[in-house]
Amino acid sequence: MLVIKASAKPSLINGIGLFADEKIPKGTLIWKYDPRFDISFSKEEYEQMPLLQKELIKYYAYLSKKQNKYIYSIDDSRFTNHSSINPNEDCIFLPDDIESSGVANRDIEIGEEILVNYKLFDAEDETSAENYLNS
Numbered sequence: 001m002l003v004i005k006a007s008a009k010p011s012l013i014n015g016i017g018l019f020a021d022e023k024i025p026k027g028t029l030i031w032k033y034d035p036r037f038d039i040s041f042s043k044e045e046y047e048q049m050p051l052l053q054k055e056l057i058k059y060y061a062y063l064s065k066k067q068n069k070y071i072y073s074i075d076d077s078r079f080t081n082h083s084s085i086n087p088n089e090d091c092i093f094l095p096d097d098i099e100s101s102g103v104a105n106r107d108i109e110i111g112e113e114i115l116v117n118y119k120l121f122d123a124e125d126e127t128s129a130e131n132y133l134n135s
Helices: 043-048 051-060 123-127
Strands: 006-010 016-020 029-032 038-041 070-073 089-092 101-104
Touching: 038 043, 051 070
Parallel strands: none
Antiparallel strands: 006 016, 029 101, 038 070, 089 101
């Protein structure tokens, strides 16, 4: 769940992106797993889903390296786009949490798109050869 003010808007990177609605200082927590807002599905549950639900999960969720489950956020964090070249959000693992969290790796200005390297937390993207993961 997002713990900062941000909103989904058109992105020059890919369709819709997540943009800061407040200045986010370096080191600020951006996203933290909350089971009330972040739904998890086992691989078995995913396989049993109808095709339309599978496509939604495949596009907007990620396969957690920590839980080995698909995590689907119901807030606007699902619109966070990828960057391996210039991410401004890093993935961290806090000691007692069941999932990774996102933290600003530099100051993020109001109106700036929030970007994260999907390979840091998504088990499928970590080994994927998709072209967008090189941007």
